[in-house]
Amino acid sequence: MNAIFEYFGTIFKGVKTLLTGMKITGKYVFTPWKHVTQQYPENRETLKMFDRYRGEVIMPHNENNEHLCTGCGICELNCPNGSIEIISKMVVSEDGKKKRAIDQHIYHLGMCTFCNLCVKACPTGAIVMGQNFEHAVWDRSKLTKVLNQPGSKIAQGVKE
Amino acid sequence: MSELKEIIISSDKIHTDQYLVNMGPQHPSTHGVLRLLVQLEGEIVHHIQPHVGYIHSGIEKMCEAISYPQIIHLTDRMDYLSAHMNNEAVALCVENALQVEVPDRVKYIRTIMDELSRLASHQLWWCVMGMDLGALTTFFYGLRDREHILDIFEETCGARLTVNYNVPGGLMFDIHPNFQKRVKDFLKEFKKKLPEYDQLLSDNVIFRERTNNIGYLSLEDAISWGVTGPSGRGSGFSCDVRKHEPYSAYPLVQFQEKLDTKGDSFTRYKLRIDEMWESIRIIEQLIDNIPEGDYAVKMKGVIKLPEGEFYQRVETARGEFGVYIISDGKKNPYRVKFRSPGFSNLFALNKMAAGHKIADLVAIMSTLDLVIPDIDR
Ligand code: SF4
Ligand code: SF4
Numbered sequence: 001m002n003a004i005f006e007y008f009g010t011i012f013k014g015v016k017t018l019l020t021g022m023k024i025t026g027k028y029v030f031t032p033w034k035h036v037t038q039q040y041p042e043n044r045e046t047l048k049m050f051d052r053y054r055g056e057v058i059m060p061h062n063e064n065n066e067h068l069c070t071g072c073g074i075c076e077l078n079c080p081n082g083s084i085e086i087i088s089k090m091v092v093s094e095d096g097k098k099k100r101a102i103d104q105h106i107y108h109l110g111m112c113t114f115c116n117l118c119v120k121a122c123p124t125g126a127i128v129m130g131q132n133f134e135h136a137v138w139d140r141s142k143l144t145k146v147l148n149q150p151g152s153k154i155a156q157g158v159k160e
Numbered sequence: 161m162s163e164l165k166e167i168i169i170s171s172d173k174i175h176t177d178q179y180l181v182n183m184g185p186q187h188p189s190t191h192g193v194l195r196l197l198v199q200l201e202g203e204i205v206h207h208i209q210p211h212v213g214y215i216h217s218g219i220e221k222m223c224e225a226i227s228y229p230q231i232i233h234l235t236d237r238m239d240y241l242s243a244h245m246n247n248e249a250v251a252l253c254v255e256n257a258l259q260v261e262v263p264d265r266v267k268y269i270r271t272i273m274d275e276l277s278r279l280a281s282h283q284l285w286w287c288v289m290g291m292d293l294g295a296l297t298t299f300f301y302g303l304r305d306r307e308h309i310l311d312i313f314e315e316t317c318g319a320r321l322t323v324n325y326n327v328p329g330g331l332m333f334d335i336h337p338n339f340q341k342r343v344k345d346f347l348k349e350f351k352k353k354l355p356e357y358d359q360l361l362s363d364n365v366i367f368r369e370r371t372n373n374i375g376y377l378s379l380e381d382a383i384s385w386g387v388t389g390p391s392g393r394g395s396g397f398s399c400d401v402r403k404h405e406p407y408s409a410y411p412l413v414q415f416q417e418k419l420d421t422k423g424d425s426f427t428r429y430k431l432r433i434d435e436m437w438e439s440i441r442i443i444e445q446l447i448d449n450i451p452e453g454d455y456a457v458k459m460k461g462v463i464k465l466p467e468g469e470f471y472q473r474v475e476t477a478r479g480e481f482g483v484y485i486i487s488d489g490k491k492n493p494y495r496v497k498f499r500s501p502g503f504s505n506l507f508a509l510n511k512m513a514a515g516h517k518i519a520d521l522v523a524i525m526s527t528l529d530l531v532i533p534d535i536d537r
Binding site: 014116 | 226229230233234297311314315316317318319322324327332333336356359361363364366
């Protein structure tokens with residue numbers, strides 16, 4: 001007799017625990033507004049990443065096409081995997097002195113690990129982290145970027 | 161006709177010998193590239209030989225060529241679910257070697273971040289554990305809650321997994337102005353959600369049947385195989401580095417080292433759930449009391465360690481993580497060795513699973529909470 005009680009008791013307990021679980025899942029089925037899913041890519045227009053989100057390295061330019069990069073190469077030294085190559089050139093400034101300036105700030109997005117070390121190390125704050133995360137391209141060579149825009153020059157008053 | 165007869169007769173005498181089966185390297189329940197060579201007799205597992213190295217990335221060797229701040233960003237990629245703790249281990253090791261004392265603010269924030277990572281890691285483990293045993297619901301529920309922690313990380317650190325938030329001497333940035341509010345909101349919400357975990361999975365009859373008294377690991381075996389973390393504590397091995405060798409703000413907070421002696425799969429499962437409650441307790445003690453101050457001390461542009469050997473251990477979500485640096489006084493180390501908890505825990509699998517059915521092997525492996533890059537690094 002006891003064995004039968006135990007047998008049905010186990011079944012009853014089992015069903016009860018299953019129902020407890022299903023109560024929770026049922027609760028969420030009927031409260032769908034509590035969902036956390038984002039409708040990406042439909043929400044692309046309104047999607048805003050956090051300010052500090054590290055999507056890519058960018059070099060902001062002002063309206064006169066000027067940036068803050070002196071071509072010192074400190075970011076290149078701090079990069080752990082060689083994602084940055086600095087090609088500098090010598091320019092003659094107005095007062096006749098020879099000065100180093102950036103020719104090409106080459107950034108290999110495909111190699112970058114988004115560690116933020118270059119941004120932190122840059123003495124003039126010339127590079128920052130951008131929030132764009134949609135980097136898929138058809139051709140790998142498109143991932144190599146030149147960060148200083150063509151024809152841009154260093155802004156006035158930036159000291160090394 | 162006679163041929164068929166012969167076959168039928170001889171099939172009586174077919175010798176059910178033991179045979180070898182490869183589980184992995186692409187098995188879904190290994191959650192990565194892990195290969196287990198399983199020796200079976202019928203359905204019963206006799207012996208398991210793990211084979212590692214499929215995604216070996218040579219991080220230790222890479223570390224010899226790069227500077228100390230750069231090493232930290234590589235440790236994110238080992239145990240990616242405990243990235244904060246791994247970062248912190250290297251940062252602490254460098255700070256101890258240089259005898260730099262970090263401000264209290266840094267210690268508090270580091271500890272909060274550690275515990276948030278532990279929560280996130282245990283949440284992911286919980287949902288994957290359910291999934292391995294066939295309960296797909298848990299997978300979504302766990303990820304839903306984990307998302308809030310990842311948002312906190314993303315807002316303050318700039319990344320969700322590979323956070324790289326610790327630097328030698330402090331933190332990469334100060335906390336975001338929203339940080340405290342977000343953490344408190346999350347804790348309030350999560351304290352309501354955590355009992356649901358129990359109702360969904362811990363009390364479930366099928367789950368209980370599949371974990372109770374399965375995968376026993378004795379205290380002796382846990383110690384001799386170096387099984388640390390919740391897996392070791394489930395066998396009664398008191399190995400919590402946060403208690404035994406406190407670092408950062410752990411000496412200042414009240415919390416319990418959860419221990420149990422039963423040593424089976426369910427105990428290891430239960431301890432992780434209990435640890436989540438403890439993590440919540442730790443964060444609650446700290447979150448309102450973060451002292452004012454700098455978020456980093458000024459370090460030299462090029463950090464050079466004095467000649468010698470340095471070791472630092474921390475408690476990650478999986479167990480004891482150690483960093484061993486040999487420096488010859490240059491800006492990059494002479495040799496770096498990481499003691500990763502996953503590696504030691506994995507090799508105790510044979511002790512736990514031998515004698516059980518092959519389906520239980522999956523459950524037992526789940527309770528070890530393996531992260532493959534942590535094993536292979
Ligand atoms: S980006 Fe900054 S660190 Fe890099 S070369 Fe320009 S000024 Fe120097
Ligand atoms: S974010 Fe890190 S990996 Fe990327 S370019 Fe900067 S230093 Fe190099």
